[in-house]
Amino acid sequence: MKDLYNQDYMVTGICADGYARVIGASTRNLTQKMLDIHNTSPVASAALGRLLTGAVLMSNQLKNDTDSITLQVKCQGPIGGLIAVSDAHGNVRGYCQNPHVDLPLRASDGKLDVSGAVGVGVLNVMKDLGMKEPYNGTVELLSGEIAEDLSYYLISSEQVPSVVALGVLVMPSETAACGYEIAAAGGYMIQLMPGAPESLIDALEQRVAGFLPVTVMLNAGATITEVCEDLLRGLDFQVQQEVPCGYNCNCSKERMEKALISIGKTELQAIADEDHGAEIVCHFCNTRYRFSEEELRKMLE
Numbered sequence: 001m002k003d004l005y006n007q008d009y010m011v012t013g014i015c016a017d018g019y020a021r022v023i024g025a026s027t028r029n030l031t032q033k034m035l036d037i038h039n040t041s042p043v044a045s046a047a048l049g050r051l052l053t054g055a056v057l058m059s060n061q062l063k064n065d066t067d068s069i070t071l072q073v074k075c076q077g078p079i080g081g082l083i084a085v086s087d088a089h090g091n092v093r094g095y096c097q098n099p100h101v102d103l104p105l106r107a108s109d110g111k112l113d114v115s116g117a118v119g120v121g122v123l124n125v126m127k128d129l130g131m132k133e134p135y136n137g138t139v140e141l142l143s144g145e146i147a148e149d150l151s152y153y154l155i156s157s158e159q160v161p162s163v164v165a166l167g168v169l170v171m172p173s174e175t176a177a178c179g180y181e182i183a184a185a186g187g188y189m190i191q192l193m194p195g196a197p198e199s200l201i202d203a204l205e206q207r208v209a210g211f212l213p214v215t216v217m218l219n220a221g222a223t224i225t226e227v228c229e230d231l232l233r234g235l236d237f238q239v240q241q242e243v244p245c246g247y248n249c250n251c252s253k254e255r256m257e258k259a260l261i262s263i264g265k266t267e268l269q270a271i272a273d274e275d276h277g278a279e280i281v282c283h284f285c286n287t288r289y290r291f292s293e294e295e296l297r298k299m300l301e
């Protein structure tokens, strides 16, 4: 599994005479890496895996090396909040407050209860496109199932009619220490282009509603490109690009040093005097960074 970590990819294309943009992503391996880093429970794996996949799909609009998109779910459910950050190169990272949240399967359909773990709250989208101020938009969660919330954000905050589908399939595993693994994960987003007939979004929504869940197809061996081809059969789907995506953190000792400096001189002085050193753990990848007393004193100068 480990060497497959970076074998996920994103496909982009157009359909319906160029009136709709299509972005799909297969994210099983990056979601598995998330599980391995954070030891997420099955329901937390589904929730955070969906948010990571959504961040990957949204990253399609980024162009510059320093651009990023942050999807943050602030919520009152037992998962306590989630965050996912993606960049222009298909890298994504994230974490949730309570990765061990455990809920019974939903009685109505026997599925992982993502909306139960998330509860009521808001979705905040921050886009850093290298402008003076990052773009910020917030919507209330519609369902807490993530995909619906993201499409609601896109129509209400960005005025782009969109259909979003996200899925994470967690299956029992005999080899994994935790007893389960990510069998499939992925999603797609179809967005109307300016000037598209309004009826098109209804037609697309109906098609998605009557289509197999994305993880069922991926788990059966289809690629995300094939999923999109199948979904959009008869709508002139044309693939434009396929690019890799993966779970990769951008932390470094230099970044952590900046974070330490930002806490202020008095605090830093106290850490040097009392603890004689510091250890910072990256929330996104759990890498530990150690700073000796000497290094702290150098920062103070």
Ligand SMILES: [Zn+2]
Residues within 6 Å of the ligand: 249, 250, 251, 282, 283, 284, 285, 286, 287
């Ligand atoms: Zn990190």
